[in-house]
Amino acid sequence: MASLNACDFYGLDEFLTQEQSLARKTAKDFIAKHVSPRIKESFEAGYFLEDLPEIMGGLGLLGANLSGYGCAGMDSLSYGLIMKELERCDSGLRSFASVQTSLCMYAIHEFGSEEQKEKYLPKMAQGKIIGCFGLTEPDVGSNPEAMGTNAKKQGSHFILNGSKTWITNAPISQLAIVWAKTHEGIRGFLVEKGTPGFSIARIKNKLSLRASETGTLFFQSCKIPEENLLPKTLGLKSALSCLNQARFGISFGVLGAAEECLQEALTYTQSRVMFEKPLASFQLVQEKLVHMSTEITKANLLAFRLAQLKESKKVKPAQICMAKQNNTKIALDCARLARDLLGANGVSNDYNSMRHMCNLESVFTYEGTDHIHKLVIGQEITGFSAFF
Template sequence: MDTLATDFLNTFQDLDESQLLIKETVHKFVQNVFMPNITENFENAHFPKEIIKEMGKLGLLGSNLHGYGCAGLDEISYGLIMKELERGDSGLRSFASVQSSLAMYAIYAFGSEEQKKYFLPKMATGDTIGCFGLTEPDFGSDPAGMKTFAKKSGDSWVLNGSKTWITNAPIADIAIVWAQTDEGIRGFLVEKGTKGFSAPEIKNKLSLRASKTGSLFFDNCQIPNENLLEKTEGLKNALMCLNQARFGIVFGVLGAAEDCLNEAIHYTKERIMFKKPLASFQLIQRKLALMSTEIAKGNLVALQLAKLKQNKKVKPAQISMGKQNNVQIALDCARTTRDILGANGISGEYHCMRHMCNLESVYTYEGTNDIHLLIVGQHLTGIAAFE
């Protein structure tokens, strides 16, 4: 890995020994355990569940949460973990991000003490897998319009509705489900095996193929009152979870971008064209220099957001700016690398096309590119253009 190319401004030169060790450990894990089978797994739409408990042993699940068996790492360390996971594949980072920043964080922030003690330690080890049910077939960018409804019935709730495009859904043991109630939007813990609950896989994806995605269906599901996330009180709580995950994306996608740039540099130095290395041509060097420059800028954005988040000073609009900016950078780097590699760029032997396909989804999920720009626009003007 060429750190000069991918961290041209030495943004991360002051990492402490612990942070460096975390980065190196996750990098080795991804390269040695995950990457040998990624081409086959992507082609066969297979997520290697067998590595989940290994991730748990390394402390990668819920890593920036404190207590309950979680590692309690700082926000820079969490970001570096996401970056190394996505250097491997966006699907791998998506699994860890949903498990940690959506499912575990929702319980951590809004659950009862009993719920936290029961679920979080098992989720930290990877023995229990979670998913996060917010998006519905008719309500993506407008989650407040959700139709899923939970009606209080004695000492339980009756849940009806559906969610879609839910990462981890087909393999999850527990779903964090957001639903309308007579009291407003609340969060519920829906356990696998609950009568009337199903989570079928979404097939034929052309992106995030090494990741499991599904729908959630609820047909008169009876949810015990103790499975209500008691501290939830409106859509703002779900959006707080999304901000946690979006922060991880800010770092994560840079891993994919860096992998593409390294691939482009290596390829152009080895590829002979008109009797000299492809890297010797001005157009190629311009493309490489622009990619390195954009990644350097993205690193600065990520590090600053991590510092703000660590000090509890980060604003949702700042995370939106980072998510929108860095995903665009990563997608552009993947497309440029695919272009540089020519016909070879579409081969599974190389990584850029896989990264490009994955990043098309990351560009859209957890807030589309346009929605994040409008969130920043609202912060600048005080006017909500999407309402």
């Protein structure tokens, strides 16, 4: 009898439709051909592979779950499976795709005017315009309501002042979605690269997500035409709804990294002999491998159900928080355990587990920290807010 698959112990694969399997295969083949051979060097040298966006665009992998405007219009599960294949390779690549699709393209698709959608979305789907999403500020992270960036109406323009930091894709982007306080509350703005008063600085020396570009955005009396306001944004909830889209993708993405770590630890411990026996035959080693397989199986079931809820438009933000929080935590735990089981080799970039571990530290913090998601779930089940 064939052994059960350690990464799909309960056989979720058999529920996939042909379209969903094809979406996953497209992402898998893209990774094998264009990314895997170069990812370790890209991580070590600390740069993003800038030829990838247009290749991904050509394959329908950007804005994949959006409809119209040159987007592939896939369902939620297909989108999740794509994110999983990207992150199985590297969280930096999945971060690029999440920001492009779920934060930037979704923001325009959901809150933009028809002109804005036609101007930006087809080129973003092709990877010809790269977007970034500016919410976090140097002094404002988990509590974005307290943001200092502001936009004052002046005739047919807004004057934008402030800064945003830790912004994924910023150094390689042509378009920034920027959230700022106005006389009507928090609104979203489209700020094009080259707008006078707008500058971008690259963040160097990251020890995590090294294959992804991150930067700081500065706005000094930056004049934004009125037509660059995202007209349907109203309040922080508009920004948070974009985050919900991205967090959904992360819930799947991190499981790609976790599965890669389990697979690497399994292969390694089955072949490495110590005390005259394969490492995988020792009880303490098996306990770790079983823990990883069990947590990955549970997390995949969570993600699968989340996709059903999203597809039927019944999903609540706290349900997305639970999947993002749990799946990121177990992925980070799996990466740490796999790193351990690889012994000294585990700290080398010749293997994948430590790169995934370093990357997942960022994923643990961004798109809502582990604590913040727990507070959202806590509020949902108790009725009490513990934020302040």
